Amino acid sequence: MTIMTKEMSAIPTRTLKLGLTLAMLPELEQLLGDEAIEQKTADNILTLWIDKHQLIPALSLLKSIPEPFNFLFDLYAVDERLRLDKALLPAKDFTLVYQVLSIERNQDVRLKVALEDNEHQASITSIWPSANWYEREAWDLFGIIFDAHPNLCRILLPPTFQGHPLRKEFPCRATETEPFTLDDDKLAREQNALRFNPKEWGMDESSADNDYLFLNLGPNHPSVHGVFRIALQLDGEQIINSVPDIGYHHRGAEKIAERQTWHGFIPYTDRIDYLGGVMNNFPYILAIEQLADIRVSERVECIRVMLAECFRILSHMLFFGTFAQDVGQLSPIFYLFIDREKLFSIIEAITGARMHPSWFRIGGVAQDLPQGWHIMMQEFVDYFPAKLDEYEVMVMQNSILKNRAVGIGKYDTQQAIEWNISGVGIRATGLEWDLRKSRPYSGYENYQFDIPIAHNGDAYDRCQLRVDEMRQSIKIIQQCIDHMPQGNYKADHPLTTPPRSDRSKQDIDTLIQHFMNVSWGGVMPKGESSFAVEATKGINAYTLISDGTSSSYRTRIRTPSFPHLQMIPTMAKGLMVADLIVILASIDFVMADVDR
Amino acid sequence: MIILYEVLLVPTSVLLLLLLCAAWSTWLERRLLAVWQDRLGPNRVGPMGLLQVVADMIKIFTKEDWIPPFADKALFVIAPMILMIMTLLGFAIIPFSPNIQIANFDNALLFILALSSLSVYSIMLAGFSSNSKYALLGAMRTAAQMLSYEVFMGLALMGVVIITGSFSLNDIVAAQENYWFILSQPLGFVLFLIAGVAEIHRAPFDLPEAETEIVAGFHTEYSSIKFGMFFIGEYLGVIFISALITTLYFGGWQGPVLPPIIWFLLKTGSFVVFFILLRAAIPRPRYDQLMRLGWTVLLPLTLLNLMLTALWQLTLGF
Numbered sequence: 025m026t027i028m029t030k031e032m033s034a035i036p037t038r039t040l041k042l043g044l045t046l047a048m049l050p051e052l053e054q055l056l057g058d059e060a061i062e063q064k065t066a067d068n069i070l071t072l073w074i075d076k077h078q079l080i081p082a083l084s085l086l087k088s089i090p091e092p093f094n095f096l097f098d099l100y101a102v103d104e105r106l107r108l109d110k111a112l113l114p115a116k117d118f119t120l121v122y123q124v125l126s127i128e129r130n131q132d133v134r135l136k137v138a139l140e141d142n143e144h145q146a147s148i149t150s151i152w153p154s155a156n157w158y159e160r161e162a163w164d165l166f167g168i169i170f171d172a173h174p175n176l177c178r179i180l181l182p183p184t185f186q187g188h189p190l191r192k193e194f195p196c197r198a199t200e201t202e203p204f205t206l207d208d209d210k211l212a213r214e215q216n217a218l219r220f221n222p223k224e225w226g227m228d229e230s231s232a233d234n235d236y237l238f239l240n241l242g243p244n245h246p247s248v249h250g251v252f253r254i255a256l257q258l259d260g261e262q263i264i265n266s267v268p269d270i271g272y273h274h275r276g277a278e279k280i281a282e283r284q285t286w287h288g289f290i291p292y293t294d295r296i297d298y299l300g301g302v303m304n305n306f307p308y309i310l311a312i313e314q315l316a317d318i319r320v321s322e323r324v325e326c327i328r329v330m331l332a333e334c335f336r337i338l339s340h341m342l343f344f345g346t347f348a349q350d351v352g353q354l355s356p357i358f359y360l361f362i363d364r365e366k367l368f369s370i371i372e373a374i375t376g377a378r379m380h381p382s383w384f385r386i387g388g389v390a391q392d393l394p395q396g397w398h399i400m401m402q403e404f405v406d407y408f409p410a411k412l413d414e415y416e417v418m419v420m421q422n423s424i425l426k427n428r429a430v431g432i433g434k435y436d437t438q439q440a441i442e443w444n445i446s447g448v449g450i451r452a453t454g455l456e457w458d459l460r461k462s463r464p465y466s467g468y469e470n471y472q473f474d475i476p477i478a479h480n481g482d483a484y485d486r487c488q489l490r491v492d493e494m495r496q497s498i499k500i501i502q503q504c505i506d507h508m509p510q511g512n513y514k515a516d517h518p519l520t521t522p523p524r525s526d527r528s529k530q531d532i533d534t535l536i537q538h539f540m541n542v543s544w545g546g547v548m549p550k551g552e553s554s555f556a557v558e559a560t561k562g563i564n565a566y567t568l569i570s571d572g573t574s575s576s577y578r579t580r581i582r583t584p585s586f587p588h589l590q591m592i593p594t595m596a597k598g599l600m601v602a603d604l605i606v607i608l609a610s611i612d613f614v615m616a617d618v619d620r
Numbered sequence: 621m622i623i624l625y626e627v628l629l630v631p632t633s634v635l636l637l638l639l640l641c642a643a644w645s646t647w648l649e650r651r652l653l654a655v656w657q658d659r660l661g662p663n664r665v666g667p668m669g670l671l672q673v674v675a676d677m678i679k680i681f682t683k684e685d686w687i688p689p690f691a692d693k694a695l696f697v698i699a700p701m702i703l704m705i706m707t708l709l710g711f712a713i714i715p716f717s718p719n720i721q722i723a724n725f726d727n728a729l730l731f732i733l734a735l736s737s738l739s740v741y742s743i744m745l746a747g748f749s750s751n752s753k754y755a756l757l758g759a760m761r762t763a764a765q766m767l768s769y770e771v772f773m774g775l776a777l778m779g780v781v782i783i784t785g786s787f788s789l790n791d792i793v794a795a796q797e798n799y800w801f802i803l804s805q806p807l808g809f810v811l812f813l814i815a816g817v818a819e820i821h822r823a824p825f826d827l828p829e830a831e832t833e834i835v836a837g838f839h840t841e842y843s844s845i846k847f848g849m850f851f852i853g854e855y856l857g858v859i860f861i862s863a864l865i866t867t868l869y870f871g872g873w874q875g876p877v878l879p880p881i882i883w884f885l886l887k888t889g890s891f892v893v894f895f896i897l898l899r900a901a902i903p904r905p906r907y908d909q910l911m912r913l914g915w916t917v918l919l920p921l922t923l924l925n926l927m928l929t930a931l932w933q934l935t936l937g938f
Contacts, residue, residue, distance in 0.1 A: 239753050246835065261757065261907060352824060352904025358657035424824065424903045601757070601834070602906045 044070045044131045051089050052133075055081060061114050063136070066315045066553035069123070071134040073114045076145055079122070079137050083151055086124055086133060093124040093133055095441050097556075098565065098582040099148075099158035101166040104138075106192045108571045109550060117141040118168055121567075121580075122148070123554075127441070127455070130462050134554075139168065147173040154444035157590045165190035165278075175226070180271040180619055184217045189279055196283045220255070225267045227257040236264060239601070243272045247350050247605045250615030254592065254604070261600045266593045270586075273619040281579030285545030286312055287386060287521040289579070293566075294380035296581060297617040299342055300560045301335040301371070302328070305384035307557045310465060311566045315553035316519050318387045323511035325467040327389050330401075330504035331381075332466075332557075333497040334371060337408075338364055339560035340490040340497075343612045347487050348419045350609035351428050356419050363411060370400045386546065387520030392513040398505045405502050409495060416491050420484075429484035433595040433607035436481055443594070444587035447562025448489045449611065453481035459558040471500050483610035490612070519546045545574030554580075561585055561612055581620050585613035631712075631722050638711055642855040643673045649855075649896045656900040677848075685844040688750065695749035700842065700849035703742035706735045707856040714863050715789055717873045717880035729787040732864065733774050736819055740766045743821075746850070747838040758837025761827045761907055765818055768914045769825075772922040773815035779808035779929040780868050793872035800871040804932075807925045809869045811918060816865065818914070820857035823899035827907050862891030 046053050046062060049070075053060075061073040074082055086093040099122050104115040116138040123134045139145060147170040148155045159170045160179040167188035170176055178185060187194055195201050206214075222229050222238055230236060237260075242253035251272035257265040277296060281289050293304040306328065313320065341364050345357030368378045374397055375381035375390070383390045419425060435443075437453040450457055458475040460468040476492035478485035514524045521541040522528070528538040540546070550572040556565035562584025569578040588611050596604045647662065647670060654661025662672040687693055713728040715721040725731070740763065747759020781787060783804060784795045792801075802809050818825040827837075834840075839850045866872060866887040875883035905913070 237753060237756075239757075260760075348903065352826075353902065354653075354823070355657050355900050358659055362658055422903060424905050427909055428903065428906055600906060600908065 044068075044129075044133070046070060046072065049086075049089075049133070051085055052082060055085055063113065063552070065134075066317075066551045067311075067555065069132045069134050069554060071136065071552070073136045073138060076137045076139065076143075079135065080146055080148060080151070082135060083122065083124065083148055087151060091126055091128040093126040093129075093131075095125040095127060096122070096148075096152040096154055096158075096444055097125040097132065097563075098123040098567070098580065099155055099162065100567070100580045100582075101162040101168055101190070102569065102578045102580075103166060103190065103192045105141075107577065108573075114138055116143075118143075118166060120145055120162065120168065123567075127457055127462075142169075144169045144171050146171050147176075149173060152444070153442060154587050154590055157586065164188065167191065178271070180274040182214075182217070182271070184214055189276060194279075196279055222257065225255050227255070227265050227267070231259075234259065241601075241604075243269075247608060248615075249346065249608070249613065252589070252613075252615050252618075256601070256604075258601070261602070263596050263599055263601065263604060266596050266604065268589050268592050270589060270615070270618050273615040275616075275620065277620040278579050278581060281576050281581075283575065285574050286548055286576065287541065287546060289576070290384065291380065291382040293581075294382050295616060296583060296620055297339075297559060297561060297564065297585070297614050298379065299335075299339040299614055300564075300617075301338070301379055302331045302375075302381055302383050303335045303339075303557070303559050304564065305382065306332055306466070307555045307559070307564050307566045308568075309384045309386060310557065311553045311555035311568050312386050312548060314555055315551050315568060315570060316386075316517070316548050318515050318517045318519060320388055320515045321511035321513075322467065322509040324388050324513055324515070326504050326508055327393060327513065328384060328466050329468065329471070330501055330508075331371070331374070331383065331389075333500045333504075334367060336497045336560050337494050338367055338371075339612075340494050341367075343490055343609075344415065344419065344487070344494075347609045347612075348425070350605050351425050353419065353422070353425065356415055359411075359415060363408060366407070367404055370397075370404060373397065373400060385514065385521060387517050388512070388514030393508070398508070401501065401505050405498055405505065409498055412491065412494060420488055420491065426484065428602070429487065429606055429610070430482060431480070432483045432599065432603050433486075433610055434480065434482040435591070435595060439591075439594070440481070443591040445562070445591060446584050446587075447558070447560075448486050448493070449562060449588060451475065452478045452485040452489050454479040459556060459563060463556070465555070465557060471503050473497075473499050483606050486610040486612070519548065521546050547572060547574050548576075556582070559584065561614070561617060562588065583617045583620060585611075585615075585617040588613055589618055630720060634711065634716070634720070634722060635708065638708065638856065638859070639852070641859060642852045643677065644670075645855045645859065645892055646676070646851070647673050648892070649899075652893065652896045653900050656897070680848040680851075681845060683844040685846065688752070688841050690751045691841060692749040692751065695745045696841075697846070699742050699746035699749060700846045700853070701742075702745070703739055703853040704849050704856070706739040706742065707853055707860055710735050710860050711863070713789055714860075714867060715793055715872055716884050720881065721790070724788065724790050727787045728789045729777055729781065733770070733777075736766075736773070737770060740770075742853075743838050746842070750838070750841040752841050754835045754840045755838050757834045758840070761834075762821065762838060764907075764911060765821065765825065765827060765914075768911060769815045769818035769918075772811060772914070772919045773819060775919075775922040775926055776808050776811040776815060777868065778926055779805045782926070782929045782933050789867055789872075793867060793874065796871040796874060800869060802869040805869060805925075805929070807921065808929070809865070811922050811925065812868070813865065814918060816861040817895070817898065818910075820854065820861055822854070822858060822895055824902040824904050825910065826899075826904065827910060858892055858895050859888065862888045862895070865891050 056074055056078060059075055063071040063073060065071050102119040104110055104119050105117050107115060118139045120137045120139060121134060123132055125132050137145060145168060147159055157179060159173055160176060162168050163170060163176050164179050164181055165188055237258040239256040239258055241256055242248040243251040253269040255267045255269060256263055277292055280292055290305055293308045294301060296304050341360045345360035348356040371381060372378050373394060375383040437455045440450040440453050454477055456475050456477050461475055473496045476489050478489055514520050518537050523534045523538050527534040548570045550570055552569050554565055554567035556563050564584060565582040567580035568576050571577040595607050651661045663669040665671040665675050687696055710732055712722040713731060743762045744759045747755045780792060780801055784792045839847060842850060866884060870887050873880035873884040
């Protein structure tokens with residue numbers, strides 16, 4: 025049985041690349057019987073509403089069939105209480121969404137479970153260890169209780185926080201709440217909550233023969249790249265146990281998305297992975313364009329790819345420099361910063377901004393490329409590879425660095441899949457999985473480039489792969505320079521925001537559209553759309569639920585760094601504090617990307 | 621008059637000059653690192669930024685001298701003083717030129733080894749009295765690192781002693797009149813250099829204060845002038861080790877044409893620059909790797925060097 029709203033069925037979907045139906049999964053069909061309800065979504069991911077008791081059998085089955093769906097891509101909740109077309113969906117008060125992915129099949133399945141308010145759901149941490157943080161997040165932000173979860177407590181918000189902010193009744197603006205006060209009682213409560221009690225963190229205070237040292241690494245530590253805290257249980261300098269503590273950079277981006285217009289949220293995406301620049305606009309814009317079926321010109325696609333690859337290089341450059349710095353090599357970071365400046369000046373010439381250009385638009389990009397852009401870009405493409413070779417010799421072939429990084433923080437492909445690792449983290453284990461190849465978007469299928477892989481899955485390989493990826497990105501940029509197509513930098517679609525200015529100054533229809541889009545905000549068609557791109561740090565995906573209004577009903581931002589940090593305890597166990605620093609450096613995370 | 625000169629004028633001027641040199645070597649380091657790292661470094665205060673040191677001094681003297689409430693106050697205050705005193709005392713026996721030397725006594729090298737052992741206390745006490753975990757980790761690393769590297773620092777020196785037959789630095793300089801000991805003791809020199817870097821815990825052996833790992837290590841809790849003492853103490857250490865290398869392996873103040881003191885300063889200065897270059901170039905090994913290197917590679921090499929020198933001296937010497 026398939027439920028489709030009138031609006032949903034009216035959406036002409038893009039060509040199906042991943043078209044999967046329940047009939048293609050006979051085992052699952054048999055298990056679910058007639059009870060599953062299929063929902064049509066703009067992204068054509070098989071979306072099934074199932075009974076909450078069928079969830080664990082269904083997920084276990086999906087994980088165990090041949091060519092399994094063994095990658096827990098995302099887990100999030102939706103507050104359905106204010107949905108406008110709720111009657112058409114089998115939704116109750118809340119929905120839990122489990123998106124699993126099969127790398128071998130290159131397909132996704134999305135399972136949805138409808139829950140009443142205060143209804144519990146069984147935890148799936150026994151199937152996927154990486155579900156731990158996702159379920160904690162769902163509890164933290166929605167108040168959904170997971171039974172049999174090992175440690176269901178706050179993750180993004182402080183332990184003393186009251187309420188669950190992604191619930192619709194929770195105020196979005198500070199002006200809607202009482203003014204903030206901090207009286208003595210509250211201060212004492214907050215201070216008390218900061219007291220470190222090893223038992224609460226699941227650590228023993230002493231073993232049979234000695235007491236452990238508890239070290240609070242962060243949230244302000246030179247090597248944690250932002251505000252990230254790890255509680256360490258040490259025996260001398262050896263790590264017995266480590267517990268990451270995140271949330272210090274949480275800004276409620278998903279809540280803000282429910283308040284901003286579709287167009288107005290673009291600058292916020294830039295600041296999710298703040299080193300990724302337009303790479304963050306990419307999945308958001310593509311998800312919207314998929315939802316509204318906006319088709320952009322080849323020129324737009326090529327410009328987007330070029331800029332995204334520039335930001336991949338920029339992010340990897342910073343990674344490369346800080347990796348060397350964290351190992352104690354002080355100079356490379358300066359050389360790389362100088363080269364980043366060169367690339368930033370090109371970004372600035374094209375977009376007018378440097379780190380956060382917010383330059384992609386719904387249906388295009390903000391401006392056409394400036395005259396002479398290819399000269400600047402060509403200069404950089406000619407200049408950088410030789411420099412990169414030099415830096416590679418300086419850093420990667422240094423024997424002290426090799427001694428520090430080889431064999432440190434090692435895991436295999438199976439572990440990487442269990443822990444939801446994407447990007448370089450999984451490619452370093454020998455799996456060639458890059459969305460630019462496996463699910464080409466924005467015309468990536470037209471470019472010649474390789475996916476560098478390594479086989480040891482250690483810190484050294486992760487660093488080496490990023491160096492290799494920079495070379496591939498240079499190759500892609502060269503192809504963009506050589507073959508930049510002609511065409512419009514904005515699509516002729518009523519939802520293109522803002523519409524082309526030469527048109528809006530000429531005809532009243534476009535002017536009206538312009539006025540509506542910038543004053544009220546464009547209205548996206550109803551539906552659900554998810555888009556994943558290979559971002560700088562792994563797979564970044566935006567899932568958008570539209571109720572047919574000028575802003576998103578629910579925006580889910582799936583960031584790569586969030587699950588990556590969850591694996592730290594597994595990677596660091598038994599190593600030294602200095603090794604932990606190398607592991608942290610090799611993951612290449614940004615706390616804004618983790619906490620959103 | 622001569623007594624006044626020897627007792628007051630020389631020590632005071634040497635002391636003052638040393639402190640100034642140590643202070644300006646911070647400027648030198650920052651400018652040189654900047655040159656090697658393609659940036660400018662401090663160049664705003666005074667000509668070529670030379671007065672940056674003065675500005676830094678004013679800042680560091682006027683900062684709040686804070687002693688953490690959880691620290692052991694007496695030890696916390698004494699620790700940086702020990703470092704300063706021990707490092708400065710070391711200079712007393714360095715022959716800067718034939719007639720500029722504060723004290724000349726026969727067992728000068730043993731005196732140096734004793735002083736460097738004592739300065740370990742400074743860092744350990746700083747780490748333990750701070751009562752902070754990062755400081756404690758730093759102190760633990762220091763204790764292990766300095767104690768193990770001191771063993772073969774002393775042994776590396778013995779090669780020179782065997783050739784000269786004396787512990788006195790004046791005799792050692794005098795014995796290098798025909799050729800420098802770098803020629804007869806190349807291995808000993810390299811080993812002493814490595815041990816020297818480890819002793820003054822400069823990069824790449826700066827594990828006790830590895831900022832990317834344990835914040836600032838043993839001096840995490842220090843501020844104001846007490847931090848300044850550790851800071852200047854580190855540069856004094858760099859100058860001291862450079863002066864010692866010059867004296868032991870590069871003929872001390874000896875050299876043609878130029879006056880002895882200039883030769884001494886030139887040689888010492890180039891080693892100071894070398895230490896700064898090391899910091900710009902090399903990453904930091906892990907603590908256990910450093911220990912393993914010390915005990916399994918460097919110590920046997922030092923013993924080998926010692927035996928070869930002794931053999932050479934017995935068979936070819938007189």
